[in-house]
Amino acid sequence: MTRSEAFSQQPASRRIAQALRTAIERGELSAGAKLPSERALAEEYGAARNTAREAIRLLAEQGLVTAKHGRGVFVREPQRLFRFGSDRYSLKNRETGLTPFRLEAKRQGKTARIDVLGITREVPSPDIAERLKIRDDQETVVHRKNHYFADDEPVQIVSTYLRWDEAQGTLLMQPKAGPHGIYGRLEELGHVMTRVRDEISARMPTPEEARLLGLPPGVPVLEVLHTSLDQDLEPFEVSRYVHRADRTGLLYELPVE
Amino acid sequence: MTRSEAFSQQPASRRIAQALRTAIERGELSAGAKLPSERALAEEYGAARNTAREAIRLLAEQGLVTAKHGRGVFVREPQRLFRFGSDRYSLKNRETGLTPFRLEAKRQGKTARIDVLGITREVPSPDIAERLKIRDDQETVVHRKNHYFADDEPVQIVSTYLRWDEAQGTLLMQPKAGPHGIYGRLEELGHVMTRVRDEISARMPTPEEARLLGLPPGVPVLEVLHTSLDQDLEPFEVSRYVHRADRTGLLYELPVE
């Protein structure tokens, strides 16, 4: 069976989607361009409106287009990625007084904003407890939940977990942690970050995450479960980053040992 | 507006989806369990079959369920992830004679298989050319395309790019590159890997990638654009990994410099 035979034997919705996809890939529909409406596509391909609609939905699911209620369907524009290098933990960045997020936002000429959504004492989930080497049957962690924006666009959600017994009564319990953020406080408590462990995965967002991050269909999230180790190679902080995958790239440069 | 008000004001397909999602999260529908059929859900919720079908589609898009033609819709089972540590490039792994992929497959009691789909001389794309520091207007690279399986299940697609002038006439042009794979040959050519750079992102798969990896809807891919640097800190190999995100986790452990 030739390719065009395979094409013609596909359901109409997939054929319409493929034709549109090809137009996008060939540049006939450039980034930001508006697609023909559902009704126009239905007429053009001799299909029902719902069939054309299904074709557009397939493209949205593949991350190629975004539908906007009452306005149209647009080819998604590639976003300039927020790039987080493995040097984002480096002490030399500390000298700028800026966190990695603020540094990257500045590099892109954008205004960083961090909303502290909550600071609560909690029983840790098993995966956090395991990494912080604490019990998971008592309220042994402080959970700081932050929401990061660049020019008012949500980019990432970060949950940071610290040991309660260290954090209680310190600025770690406050929205504003003071100079150099939480790492400054943790260093004063004797934890100098010497090594880090990042566990990286990708998945589709939960509805709540999609809502918080303003994600359209077809955009996954990049999750980083980060553990900071101190001079004794003991874990002292765990953070879970949930990044919009259409806005975030990670970069690791490391020696081969 | 209370949460239940927000719930009741949602379209029926989303309410049905949320109810099913809650049942999954509460364990009432455990991993591997079969959901009620479209027709049964339609009757149960007093909706049209297509409305129930849309609800199931939403769950599939969120990566929670998988529909199987003629059989039913099943709660997706969490897969044991293929975990690739940053030490996968380490020389000490070389002593085992096994590549990182084979090591991980062995750890999980699975049979690794690598299909070499092609070895071709090509003009590199700009992003590859830039990283290998070669021209992108001539056929200056060898492109090795491999497909990796664990117990006959596709896990990743890897495209490796090497300089043509180094690879021509060597085992690098053969499916079987000899002891220690391509890195053994490259070392013989004077390239000892000392540093690596991994650029990590996530996105939805192209239809072709979805086909090759056997991906159901709602599963993104994790892409790693890997560059190997030698003892002179010169790039000598670039590989693009496309991993099934439901089967792959990456781990980076590194010092803070």
Added chain:
DNA sequence: TCAAGCAACTGGCTTAAGCCAGTTATGCTC
């Protein structure tokens, strides 16, 4: 010239009905 209202466009969502194709279970026959 500006603002407001309305028509026409757009996508969002549902319904009823139907047919196709894959899978499973049951019953019957050998």
Added chain:
DNA sequence: GAGCATAACTGGCTTAAGCCAGTTGCTTGA
């Protein structure tokens, strides 16, 4: 007990029709 055929189940996909809600553009009046 095994195998085959068929019915009933399942999901896949389409159609026609309709209504709702958001947006845009045009017209009219002040």
